[in-house]
Amino acid sequence: MGGAHSTATLLGPGDDAAIISAPDGRTVISIDTQVQDQDFRLQWANGYRTTGFDVGWKAAAQNLSDINAMGATATSMVVSLTLPPDTPVGWVEDLADGLIAGIRDLGAADCSVAGGDLGRGREISVSVAVLGTLNGGRAVLRSGARPGNVLALAGTVGQAAAGLALLESDVDVHSLSPEQRGLLDIQCRPRPPLWAGPVARAAGATAMLDISDGLVRDGARLASASTVVLDLEPRELERLGERLEPASELLGIDPLAWVLGGGEDHGLLATFPPGIQLPSGFTAIGSVQALGSTENPGVKIAGRASGTGGWDHFAD
Incomplete structure (x- = not known):
């Protein structure tokens, strides 16, 4: 997935694991998953078709929100996709665009996608883990x-x-x-x-x-x-x-x-x-x-x- 790296991402996609800095000494972390026909439908009753962009945006939004609720700032995320073999490539590219747009347009300027994984399954499943920092402050519980x-x-x-x-x-x-x-x-x-x-x-x-x-x-x-x-x-x-x-x-x-x-x-x-x-x-x-x-x-x-x-x- 494209997009510029945040300053916290010391090593992004391309190796077996990313390297993320933690200057605060603490890392705030959250993970959430969207599953087809449980969290979204590709085709809704009123005729609306869910786009990959929708799913990518929502994956970013719901995970960034959890970091926000701690009083923290998101610094990086990793993404795991499980896809049926007949998923159009364009839909997956659209998902990547939605994820990056969600990070950018929602105001998570210090965050970027640091890596991820791709697998095969019977339905679309998107899991996102987000890391964040408290910037030396307290967590609000x-x-x-x-x-x-x-x-x-x-x-x-x-x-x-x-x-x-x-x-x-x-x-x-x-x-x-x-x-x-x-x-x-x-x-x-x-x-x-x-x-x-x-x-x-x-x-x-x-x-x-x-x-x-x-x-x-x-x-x-x-x-x-x-x-x-x-x-x-x-x-x-x-x-x-x-x-x-x-x-x-x-x-x-x-x-x-x-x-x-x-x-x-x-x-x-x-x-x-x-x-x-x-x-x-x-x-x-x-x-x-x-x-x-x-x-x-x-x-x-x-x-x-x-x-x-x-x-x-x-x-x-």
């Missing part, structure tokens, strides 16, 4: 939220889920309005706010998490790690739902279901000490509360249980 903290969001939630619903509907892709097509595009090529992690860390964020499986499901993970309750503000949820109306009105689906349960936007959920000014691009959407005497960690809406799940990778 899920376990740092404290009662009284402000709960804030950077990026979007629910839009990728609305796009997925459009892909799986019988509404022809060519008949979609620009606003509806924009939601579909967020599903195929998500745009995580990669600027937000390091900025939030510098501003004093106490906990952070990438929203990949839904606001409630992922929020519950942060709440559990921190032994707290996250209480969401209904008015902010409604505001987020308004952005989904082009799809919700077409399909007759409550947009709040997408806001609370939809994954794959890769927005950043963070908590901040009370009284500090939130970094530009973050919006307060709730608060962190202490557990009651008989209460379990979790997510509430205006003090009431949310009652919404999220994306489950092992559900039928």
